[in-house]
Amino acid sequence: MTTGVRRRMGVEERRQQLIGVALDLFSHRSPDDVSIDEIAAAAGISRPLVYHYFPGKLSLYEAALRRAAEDLAERFVEPPEGPLGARLLRVMGRFLSFVDEHGPGFSALMRGGPAVSAGGGCAVGTASTTNALIDSVRQAAYDQILAHLKVTAPSARLELVVRSWISLAESTALLWLDGRRIPRAELERQLVHDLVALTAVSAAHDEEMAALLREILAEEPADGPFAELIGRLVALAP
Numbered sequence: 001m002t003t004g005v006r007r008r009m010g011v012e013e014r015r016q017q018l019i020g021v022a023l024d025l026f027s028h029r030s031p032d033d034v035s036i037d038e039i040a041a042a043a044g045i046s047r048p049l050v051y052h053y054f055p056g057k058l059s060l061y062e063a064a065l066r067r068a069a070e071d072l073a074e075r076f077v078e079p080p081e082g083p084l085g086a087r088l089l090r091v092m093g094r095f096l097s098f099v100d101e102h103g104p105g106f107s108a109l110m111r112g113g114p115a116v117s118a119g120g121g122c123a124v125g126t127a128s129t130t131n132a133l134i135d136s137v138r139q140a141a142y143d144q145i146l147a148h149l150k151v152t153a154p155s156a157r158l159e160l161v162v163r164s165w166i167s168l169a170e171s172t173a174l175l176w177l178d179g180r181r182i183p184r185a186e187l188e189r190q191l192v193h194d195l196v197a198l199t200a201v202s203a204a205h206d207e208e209m210a211a212l213l214r215e216i217l218a219e220e221p222a223d224g225p226f227a228e229l230i231g232r233l234v235a236l237a238p
Contacts, residue, residue: 015053015063018043023064027102031061062129068105069133072098073140084148084216085192085225091144092169092188099173100184107177109134110170141166145195149212157202157209165195193229 009017021043025034036057040047054060075094078087099106109130145162146154154162169191176187196216203210220226 011053014045018050018053018060019063019067022060023067023102023105026061026064026108027068027105030104031108036060064105065109065130065133068102068109069137072106072109073137076141076144078144078148080148080150083220083224085196085220085227087148088192088195089188089225092191095169096173096176096184096188096191099177100180103177107174110174138163138166149216151212155206155208157206158212161195161198161202161209165198168194168198189225189228192225196226196229 018039022034022039025038025042036050037047039057039060040050043050050060054063072095075098076091078091080087142162145166146152146158149158151158172187172191172194176182176184182190196213199209199213199216203213217226217230
């Protein structure tokens with residue numbers, strides 16, 4: 001009869017394990033409500049060993065936020081193949097899947113993070129770190145959307161439209177988390193519609209944006225989300 005021997009983790013492997021455990025706990029509850037003791041227990045190690053790898057809850061929370069931000073930014077990466085509407089639907093599907101899976105953690109990230117001290121109690125916040133991570137996610141999303149639009153030098157109006165849409169997606173997701181009263185699939189489609197709607201409003205005032213909109217719609221199939229929005233709007237006209 002053989003006896004199982006628990007493998008000893010290396011320093012970096014243990015750090016990554018602790019970050020993953022902390023992120024999972026922070027994703028389902030407010031980080032202020034998660035203690036170092038809980039993180040240690042979930043990782044199967046002692047409280048002092050957690051402090052061996054991280055100075056305290058603050059540094060562990062920031063590491064978990066960084067991993068979450070990297071994951072969220074990757075959700076916007078999509079191969080530039082096929083109609084734009086279908087691509088954006090897949091992106092929004094992954095985005096809202098992240099929001100759904102990491103509700104409290106996503107809220108904390110987008111609202112500036114809770115105040116956590118090195119010892120685990122409420123104290124100095126992590127606003128500067130959190131803001132930098134949020135900005136990195138927003139920039140990654142912005143760059144990806146421009147890549148999908150095949151634009152390398154965006155006009156002032158296009159930058160306004162894309163950045164406004166990213167902010168709208170964030171605020172919509174935060175509101176949706178409060179009860180999830182709209183089916184997720186419907187919200188994914190609505191967010192895609194929001195982008196083309198913002199583009200259309202800008203196109204009404206600018207010929208360059210109008211040309212971009214015509215190019216987008218010319219490549220959209222009859223059953224695509226952009227064509228669907230146009231059909232719905234036409235049906236509303238008297």
